[in-house]
Each structure stands twice: as C-alpha cells, then as structure tokens.
Amino acid sequence: MFFRTVATSAAILVALAVTGAVAGPAWEPEPVTNHLDLSTTSTAIGGASPDAGQPGDHEVRETPVTIPLADGLEVGGLLREPVLTGQDADDGPGRPGIVFVHGAGTGKAADAFTLAATALASAGITTLVPDKRLDNYSTRHRDYEAMARDYAWSVRFLRDVPGVDPDSVGLYAESEGAWVSPVMMVDDPRLAFQILVSAPVVPPRQQAAYAVDNYLRNTDVPAGVFRAIPRAVGMKVPGGGFEYADFDVRPWLREQQDPILAVFGTNDASMPLEQGTRELLEDADDVTVRFYERANHGINVETPAGLVLHPDFARDVADWVLGLPATASAPPQVAGAQPEQLYLAAPVPQPHWYGDGDWLVGVVVTASGLLVVGPLLVGGAVLTGRLAGRRSGRPGVRLGRGLRGPLTWLGAGSVATLLGLGAYLGAVARLALDYEKNAWVVQGGWIAVRLLGIVAVVAAALLVGRLRDRRMSLVDTEGPEPRRAAVAVVSTGFWAIVLGSAALLVTLAYWGAYQLGI
Secondary structure, eight states, X not given: OHHHHHHHHHHHHHHHHHHHHHHSOOOOOOBOOSOOOOSXXXXXXXXXXXXXXXXXXXXXXXXXXXXXXXXXOEEEEEEEEEEOOGGGGSOOSOEEEEEEEOXXXXXXXXXXXXXXXXXXXXXXXXXXXXXXXXXXXOSSOOOHHHHHHHHHHHHHXXXXXXXXXXXXXXXXXXXXXXXXXXXXXXXXXXXXXXXXXXXXXXXXXXXXXHHHHHHHHHHTOOGGGGGHHHHHHSSOOTTSOOGGGGOOOXXXXXXXXXXXXXXXXXXXXXXXXXXXXXXXXXXXXXXXXXXXXXXXXXXXXXXXXXXXEOTTHHHHHHHHHHHTTGGGSOSOSEEESOOOOOBOOOOXXXXXXXXXXXXXXHHHHHHHHHHHHHHHHHHHHHHXXXXXXXXXXXXXEEEOTTTHHHHHHHHHHHHHHHHHHHHHHHHHHHHHHTTOOOHIIIIIHHHHHHHHHXXXXXXXXXXXXXXXXXXXXXXXXXXXXOOHHHHHHHHHHHHHHHHHXXXXXXXHHHTTTTOOOO
C-alpha cells in the first residue's frame, strides 16, 4: 500500500508539473548585453549660461488657483512664481513656465511635486501644478489622450499668467505622465520643451512586467515564482478594462520636434533605464539624458533627515530650461551615474483563452462552490438517512470505509494550498515594494506552499488506491436495502469534492506550485 501510494503520488505530481508547464507562457527575459557608455559622471548641463538663475536665487510666491476644463468642469492647482526684484523685475521677454503632469494614482497639487516645483520657481521659472482630474481616471480605465486634453487647459492657464512668456511654456512629466506629455507636445506645437522624469517609454504592460521581474529578483524569490509574471500581467483582467496597458507612446515621441530632458535615478528598479534611454534617443531629436546616483523613482535620495531631491537635480533642470535653445543639443548628451539594467522590457506573452482572468476566476469560484456543496450533500444525506431509518426501520448510508479521511485531506489540502499561495505572493509583493529581503518568508514560504500541495496530492493518491480496493464502491450501507436517493446524493457529494479539488490542483499547477524543473 505504501509503495503504491508513493508511485501514484509521483505520477500525479509529474502530471501536474507537465500541465503547469505546457498550459501557459514561459518567462525568459532577454539579458542586456550592450550597456550605455557614459562620457562623464557629472550631470552638469552643457551649454548652460553662467548667468542663468539657480535654485534659491528668489523667494517664491505660492498662489492657489482654479483651472477651468471643458464642459464647465474645473480643478484646483498651485501656481508658484519667483519674486523678482531689482534688475530681474525689469520688463523683458517674460520667463519660462512649466506645467507638471502627474504620475500614476491620485494627485493633489498640495502634495505633488512640492520640492521640485518650488526649487524651479526659486530659480526664476514659473511653475503650475494642477490637481489631477480623477472622475474619468481609475485603476481599470485610463485614457492618456483624454488626459492630455485635460492638462492642455493648464497650459492655457499658465500662458496667461503675467510675466510668463507664452512661447516658453513646457512640461514636466513624471512616470505615467510621460505617456501623456508626448501627446500634449504633438497636439500643441507651441509647447517649447518637455522634461521626462523616470519615463517608462515602453508600453504599460511591458513596464509592469519588467518592474515585477526586477522587484522579485531584488527580493531573491525562487526561480519558479517568475512563471507567474506573464500569466498575471499578460492575461485579460477579470471584468475587462485595462485597455491602456498596451498604449504605445513612441509614435508620439517620433512626431514631436521640441527638446527633451530625460532624467532617471539609478536606484529606480521599476523603469528600464538603459532601454528607455536608447528608445528616446532613437525616436526624438535634441534629447539630453541624465542619471542620478542613488536616486529613486522621484529622483529623491535617502538622507539622515529623510528623502530629499538629489542635490544636483533642480540645478540641472533649471540650467537646461533657462539655457534653451543652446542646451537642447549641447554635449554631453548622456551623462551621470552608470545605470544597470539586467534584462530588457519586452512584449508579454499572452496566455491561452483558459488563462484569461474571467476563466481563472470562474474555475476557482466553481471549484469553491463544489467544495462547499459536496460536504453538505454527503453529511446531509447521511444524517437524513439515519433519522429516516430510525422511524422506518430502513437502513441508512454512509461514505465508504477508508474514503472519508483521504477525501477530507484532499479538499482541505487543495483549499489550504490555494490560500497559502495567495498569502505567499502577497507577502512577497510587500517585501518587493519595500526593497526588503526575508529568507524565511521568501524561501520558507515557498517551501511551505509546495508542501501543502504535496499533502493534497498524497491524499488524492490514497483516495485512488482506496477506490481501487473497493472497486469504485462509494457507500457503505447499514442494511441490505439502502435508499437509492441517499446513495445518489452521497455519490454526488463525493464527486463534487473530487472535481472541486482537482480543479484547484490544476489551477495551482498553472501558477507554478507543482514545478519540477519542467
């Protein structure tokens, strides 16, 4: 019996491993072999005028404003203006202006870009941070072209601010905003420049897969976990939406003619730093790129006092803006700290139809329903049969001897493994986002999930052996003439538990819980 159970368990494990391997796309990102060659570690802007303003040169006047949008809507914002005195206050051609374009998530002007917008204003540049419009923006639905039209109203507003040169207004776009600002540049050729901060360049789905891969590598997860990346990022999300995941900004970059300053932090694990730079240089003219050592996604660095802007960042941006057009093409084109991108961001393989979100959720929900209904049918039939038998003298039925234990462990084990896998992935995600490592969670948790999965498989093997010994007889009776209806109900409950458990085991195999190096 022992050896037969071991052999059957091994056969089931191999079957699940093969099923998981062939059921969906694999994940094999291409390594970066041709790295950027930076001419200097200095981020100083070539062609900058020695007379250009510097952060801290002026006091800053901060004014809450209301920006009208289309259809009678409006958003708030914060206008920051340099307080000019003496010769600086003399009438002239006007000063440059910058409209800030938010990254992902919510964006209140009072909370966003406070350090950068204030520093640039103190250098002599008028800055406008609008509140982000959120009534047409959600995790599931985003329209970058519509967002560009909304932000265009902020550009109109800033052009009308006294002292601002309307032909020297540009954009400062961070992260997701870098998919919006190139659209604005094409729609409004009068815009003078754009500053791209931590720009993904590649489509959102590719960037998301790249970020997940990079975060997981930084957390030292087992190799088997990476199989989940294309199956999670590449699938159609349950309930639809996320059409923006395949938005390609590169055609907009190719169409624009104005200078670009692209900046990245070398500690930003979410962006394909070198690849994005190469694609920008390929797609657009007059591109200047700077990499800031130890800076994160927001170009902040950790100090004993907390996160602050990289000390050279605001200076460089001010030099570049105030020095245009001379700074647009002045060498060095690419400079700063050496970035290290290990793998390329690439199109994400699409799962088969059964890997789509609606199907996967449907399978889990159906299986869970079977695992709830099955025990109710079995237990209810047995209890009802006993009560009826006491009154009528007719025999009751019960699940066959030796089947109850393996069946219980099969159902409980499959559910526990699925819950364990979900909890494990959640814990790993938290560690990855916090740039932390914890071998007990990352390695130990993966082993625990797989051990739970093996318990369910051994239970399935025991059940197969018991059924074989009983010649597929599922019930024992307490007399010669059991009620046929009771037998049918117990049998139905039994198979409901088996089918529900089998569906969960196959789902677990799909997500990599039963990998054997296949």
